[in-house]
Amino acid sequence: MSDERELLAGTVTELLTDHCGSDRVAAADGGWDEALWGHLERAGLTGIGIGEEAGGSGGDLADAAVVARLCASFAAPVPIAPTLLLAPWLRTAAGLGHRAGPAAVAGEPGVTAVRGAGGWTLRGMARAVPWGRCATGVLVLVSTAEGLALVDADEAVVEPGVNAAGEPADTLRFDGIRVPDEMVRPVTTDLLEELRLRRALATTVMLAGALDRVLELTRRYVGERVQFGKPISSFQLVKQKVAVLAGEAAVAGAAADAAVLAVAEGSTDAAPAVLAARVRAARSATAATAIAHQLHGALGFTREHRLQHFTRRLWVWRDEGGTEGGFQEELGRVLAERGAADFWPTVVRAGT
Amino acid sequence: MVLALPPTRLPESAESLRAEVRQFLTEQDFVPGVDTWLSSFDPEFSRRLGERGWLGMTWPKRYGGHERSALERFVVIEELLAAGAPVAAHWVADRQSAPSLLRFGTEGQRQKLVPAIARGECYFAIGMSEPDSGSDLASVRTKATRDGDGWRLDGTKVWTSGAHHCHYMIALCRTGPDRHGGLTQFVVDLAAPGVQIRPIELLTGEHHFNEVVLDNVYVPGDQLLGTEGDGWKQVTSELANERSGPERILSTAQLLIELARYAETARDTRTLATLGGLFAQMWSIRQLSLRVAGALDRGASVEVEAALVKDLGTRFEQEVVDAVRVVLAGNVDPDGRAAALLTHAVLHSPGFTLRGGTTEILGVIVARGLGL
Numbered sequence: 001m002s003d004e005r006e007l008l009a010g011t012v013t014e015l016l017t018d019h020c021g022s023d024r025v026a027a028a029d030g031g032w033d034e035a036l037w038g039h040l041e042r043a044g045l046t047g048i049g050i051g052e053e054a055g056g057s058g059g060d061l062a063d064a065a066v067v068a069r070l071c072a073s074f075a076a077p078v079p080i081a082p083t084l085l086l087a088p089w090l091r092t093a094a095g096l097g098h099r100a101g102p103a104a105v106a107g108e109p110g111v112t113a114v115r116g117a118g119g120w121t122l123r124g125m126a127r128a129v130p131w132g133r134c135a136t137g138v139l140v141l142v143s144t145a146e147g148l149a150l151v152d153a154d155e156a157v158v159e160p161g162v163n164a165a166g167e168p169a170d171t172l173r174f175d176g177i178r179v180p181d182e183m184v185r186p187v188t189t190d191l192l193e194e195l196r197l198r199r200a201l202a203t204t205v206m207l208a209g210a211l212d213r214v215l216e217l218t219r220r221y222v223g224e225r226v227q228f229g230k231p232i233s234s235f236q237l238v239k240q241k242v243a244v245l246a247g248e249a250a251v252a253g254a255a256a257d258a259a260v261l262a263v264a265e266g267s268t269d270a271a272p273a274v275l276a277a278r279v280r281a282a283r284s285a286t287a288a289t290a291i292a293h294q295l296h297g298a299l300g301f302t303r304e305h306r307l308q309h310f311t312r313r314l315w316v317w318r319d320e321g322g323t324e325g326g327f328q329e330e331l332g333r334v335l336a337e338r339g340a341a342d343f344w345p346t347v348v349r350a351g352t
Numbered sequence: 353m354v355l356a357l358p359p360t361r362l363p364e365s366a367e368s369l370r371a372e373v374r375q376f377l378t379e380q381d382f383v384p385g386v387d388t389w390l391s392s393f394d395p396e397f398s399r400r401l402g403e404r405g406w407l408g409m410t411w412p413k414r415y416g417g418h419e420r421s422a423l424e425r426f427v428v429i430e431e432l433l434a435a436g437a438p439v440a441a442h443w444v445a446d447r448q449s450a451p452s453l454l455r456f457g458t459e460g461q462r463q464k465l466v467p468a469i470a471r472g473e474c475y476f477a478i479g480m481s482e483p484d485s486g487s488d489l490a491s492v493r494t495k496a497t498r499d500g501d502g503w504r505l506d507g508t509k510v511w512t513s514g515a516h517h518c519h520y521m522i523a524l525c526r527t528g529p530d531r532h533g534g535l536t537q538f539v540v541d542l543a544a545p546g547v548q549i550r551p552i553e554l555l556t557g558e559h560h561f562n563e564v565v566l567d568n569v570y571v572p573g574d575q576l577l578g579t580e581g582d583g584w585k586q587v588t589s590e591l592a593n594e595r596s597g598p599e600r601i602l603s604t605a606q607l608l609i610e611l612a613r614y615a616e617t618a619r620d621t622r623t624l625a626t627l628g629g630l631f632a633q634m635w636s637i638r639q640l641s642l643r644v645a646g647a648l649d650r651g652a653s654v655e656v657e658a659a660l661v662k663d664l665g666t667r668f669e670q671e672v673v674d675a676v677r678v679v680l681a682g683n684v685d686p687d688g689r690a691a692a693l694l695t696h697a698v699l700h701s702p703g704f705t706l707r708g709g710t711t712e713i714l715g716v717i718v719a720r721g722l723g724l
């Protein structure tokens with residue numbers, strides 16, 4: 001990590017240590033922590049990766065990923081992933097200006113827009129939109145008579161929903177809501193494709209962050225819990241499981257970093273890189289949650305214990321936008337089309 | 353911890369080097385295989401690598417090395433491995449023996465041995481394991497006793513890969529009663545009187561490893577490696593080199609490439625998902641392996657990290673065999689290349705997670721590194 005990035009990581013860690021303890025995470029279950037968001041905003045951390053000229057705090061995608069990953073490692077109940085990793089890129093790609101404040105992205109077109117005099121009318125609904133209720137502006141993908149478009153929507157009727165991790169996953173209804181022309185931008189199916197990859201990347205970064213913490217909690221717990229007169233970490237079977245857990249966290253973290261770099265640098269192999277990292281991180285989530293819960297015993301199976309803040313998120317996030325099964329197949333198709341002769345070269349080009 | 357190792361980027365120079373290696377490989381005549389760094393012994397090929405400057409890449413020029421970075425070496429060896437090239441002859445000497453000689457050896461030892469290793473002409477075997485000392489390496493019993501200016505060695509080394517082709521073996525011997533402090537390494541000339549090399553066939557019937565019996569073998573005093581009593585420290589450093597490289601990920605790369613070939617025409621869900629899943633593994637673990645290479649390049653000590661990556665990598669090598677088998681077995685020409693590679697890989701796969709330290713021992717090392 002560059003010195004600047006290390007400094008950024010230090011700042012974020014300090015802020016989250018002060019304002020995102022497990023009591024806060026527990027209290028925000030089913031909703032979000034607006035006070036924490038305020039702290040992050042005032043520290044300029046919700047504008048990382050967004051140019052200063054556009055009203056952001058500067059930095060690049062890799063910096064934004066550092067912030068998001070740390071937030072995930074504290075289970076921060078705030079819409080950091082859409083705000084830092086999706087919306088800024090999507091706005092730029094679609095030609096919409098930057099907008100401060102928490103963001104949400106409704107990426108599966110279930111909404112239609114019809115052009116009228118001086119604007120558009122939206123109808124339909126977007127379901128399970130992550131952090132939908134928190135957003136000051138929701139980016140909604142809509143279908144129009146001419147094709148796809150992206151709408152910067154101010155208002156929608158929110159029907160609150162919650163996912164299994166206790167995070168907002170709201171239904172947004174657009175029953176004849178009117179938006180002015182300048183808030184609607186035609187987009188291509190290529191952009192839709194890229195949005196899918198960006199979501200996969202954002203999810204990977206978040207998975208990596210939660211995995212970091214699950215390793216840390218487990219490592220600590222096995223050293224503290226005493227059975228048969230000694231810490232359970234003195235049993236070799238326990239050591240072996242923690243070692244495997246460390247490998248799972250490390251490989252997911254390395255994959256996430258490499259995928260962020262591939263995307264940040266506009267690599268032509270960004271797609272295989274992101275898909276590979278997404279697949280590997282989901283696999284780690286499955287392996288790591290199983291080990292962590294096994295080693296925490298019944299205590300880790302309670303609402304009270306902090307572990308569930310992370311394992312529930314890992315279980316939800318690994319399925320976000322599709323499971324690893326689908327991503328694996330998609331990646332396999334990319335590779336099959338490139339052919340066997342390009343298999344190894346792709347491993348190398350898609351890496352660092 | 354690995355989690356703290358920063359991401360590593362390959363230098364610009366690496367890419368032109370990679371292109372040179374790929375070009376070189378297209379001009380070579382070999383049958384690509386799996387597990388070639390153990391099983392494909394080809395001195396001619398090793399000499400050609402030596403001519404190209406691809407052995408001893410990081411060593412000082414005065415010992416025949418090329419003073420390139422560890423990351424450049426990483427690029428060369430990963431290309432050779434991915435291509436399934438016959439690299440077994442020089443593998444151990446280039447990876448660990450010469451680095452040990454350079455680090456611990458005398459000037460005379462370096463000058464005598466290292467340039468020949470860099471030319472691809474001098475091969476080394478690893479004399480660590482014994483019949484009663486496997487994972488518990490510090491329990492080795494092969495005895496070295498003083499005899500005038502030199503030493504007499506008595507004992508039996510086992511599983512000694514390639515000893516029947518090699519010129520030397522670095523043997524870990526007991527020179528004193530202290531478990532760790534009583535160990536010393538020697539460079540043993542495998543042609544010396546009293547050295548008997550007996551084949552031990554693999555379950556396939558192939559002859560790769562051996563039993564090396566040392567019966568009152570005289571070793572001149574100037575062939576003691578490093579310092580008497582420092583054998584354990586030295587062997588630990590040697591093992592970090594032994595464990596950290598891309599050969600712990602790529603032993604079955606050619607088989608995976610065969611799956612990619614099959615997928616060119618068979619686009620069913622299972623084939624594609626298997627291919628994508630294995631690519632994700634290979635790509636991700638390679639990123640971690642690059643971090644270890646980068647840390648080595650900076651001179652950092654990476655014992656724990658190397659153990660972690662070796663464990664992930666070797667379990668992945670086995671996963672490739674099993675996952676590819678489920679897709680290909682019975683669906684490809686039984687006399688074709690894919691079927692042959694698959695059979696070879698299945699029969700070789702148990703060794704991946706044993707050699708160089710077992711999965712379990714690596715787990716213990718990682719756990720210790722985590723403070724457990």
Ligand SMILES: Cc1cc2nc3c(=O)[nH]c(=O)nc-3n(C[C@H](O)[C@H](O)[C@H](O)COP(=O)(O)OP(=O)(O)OC[C@H]3O[C@@H](n4cnc5c(N)ncnc54)[C@H](O)[C@@H]3O)c2cc1C
Nearest residue numbers: 478479480481486487511512513703706707708709710712
């Ligand atoms: C293909 C191949 C090539 C090799 N080449 C060489 C070579 O060139 N030179 C050389 O010196 N050696 C070589 N070896 C030997 C290799 O280093 C040993 O096989 C390895 O160190 C394990 O020792 P072992 O086979 O005696 O198994 P053991 O140590 O007897 O282990 C048997 C089982 O018990 C487990 N075990 C042992 N101790 C513990 C413990 N404390 N906790 C938990 N589990 C434990 C092991 O993990 C393993 O599963 C080679 C091995 C193979 C397979």
